[in-house]
Amino acid sequence: MHLRSLALSLLLVGIGLLPTLLGCAAPPRKSVFSGDDGDTTVAPSTDPGNRPSGALESSPEDRTRIVRAAEQYLGTPYRYGGTTTQGMDCSGLVQTVFAQEGVSLPRSCAAQARQGVAVSRGELLQGDLVFFGKSTTPPSHVGIYVGNGRFIHASTDKGKVRRDALSTTWFRQHYRGARRILPASSIVSSNAR
Numbered sequence: 001m002h003l004r005s006l007a008l009s010l011l012l013v014g015i016g017l018l019p020t021l022l023g024c025a026a027p028p029r030k031s032v033f034s035g036d037d038g039d040t041t042v043a044p045s046t047d048p049g050n051r052p053s054g055a056l057e058s059s060p061e062d063r064t065r066i067v068r069a070a071e072q073y074l075g076t077p078y079r080y081g082g083t084t085t086q087g088m089d090c091s092g093l094v095q096t097v098f099a100q101e102g103v104s105l106p107r108s109c110a111a112q113a114r115q116g117v118a119v120s121r122g123e124l125l126q127g128d129l130v131f132f133g134k135s136t137t138p139p140s141h142v143g144i145y146v147g148n149g150r151f152i153h154a155s156t157d158k159g160k161v162r163r164d165a166l167s168t169t170w171f172r173q174h175y176r177g178a179r180r181i182l183p184a185s186s187i188v189s190s191n192a193r
Contacts, residue, residue, distance in 0.1 A: 062101065062182055066127035069097045070144045070152040076161040078154050090142045090154045093161055094129060097144060103181060109142045116179040121166070127182050130166065132174040139176045 070093070079087025083096050091109040098105050105112055113131050124130070124145045131139035143153030146163065154161045164171060 063125060063127040065101055066097060066144065066182070067146045067152075069100045070146065073097070073154075073161045074152065074163065076154070078156055078159045078161070080156075088154050088161065089156075093152070093154045094142050094144060098181065105181070109140060110138045112142055113139045113177075113179060116181040119178045119180045121175070121178065124178055125180070125182075129179045129181060131176040131178065132171060133176050134174070135176075141174075145178065 073085070073088065073093060073096075076085055076093075077087040078089065080089050081092070082088040083092035088096065091107060091112055094112060095105050095107055105115060109131070112129060116129070119125075119128060126145060126147050128145040130143050130145050130151050131141065132143075133140035141153065143151035143164075145151045149166050150163055151166060152161065152163050155164070166172065166175065
């Protein structure tokens with residue numbers, strides 16, 4: 001049975017379907033535009049259908065809970081397609097953390113980049129999603145902004161869930177934009193804290 005699963009996985013990789021099903025390395029599907037602050041960012045969403053279920057209300061406490069939930073996974077091994085403490089990838093981390101707070105998000109990075117509303121880098125709040133990738137393709141990596149220019153993500157390079165700075169060379173050069181999943185009402189920017 002294990003060989004049958006392996007053969008199916010290899011077949012899906014061969015036809016390009018497995019990355020689509022599993023997350024971070026999902027193939028490009030959506031174009032990008034340059035935001036009003038000059039950042040290349042993910043396309044804005046005005047379609048209420050792109051609002052994740054459970055994301056209708058928010059408070060500073062909700063944002064803090066998202067950050068605390070993400071921090072619980074620091075050190076968890078990176079595993080492509082993973083969504084558990086045994087191992088997780090970037091979009092699996094995001095989906096798992098938000099699910100703990102009752103917010104349902106899609107599984108893949110590309111689909112997550114179409115949720116919520118676009119925000120500029122200067123308006124980032126705790127709990128916003130930050131996206132990275134090549135400028136010619138949809139985002140291929142996602143993390144959760146935690147404030148003070150830092151975010152938590154499942155790093156393929158370091159092999160674990162970790163905290164990094166947006167100002168780190170690779171992340172600065174490949175920053176693609178941010179999405180707000182939780183509404184910003186009555187929340188003070190974490191940059192000001």
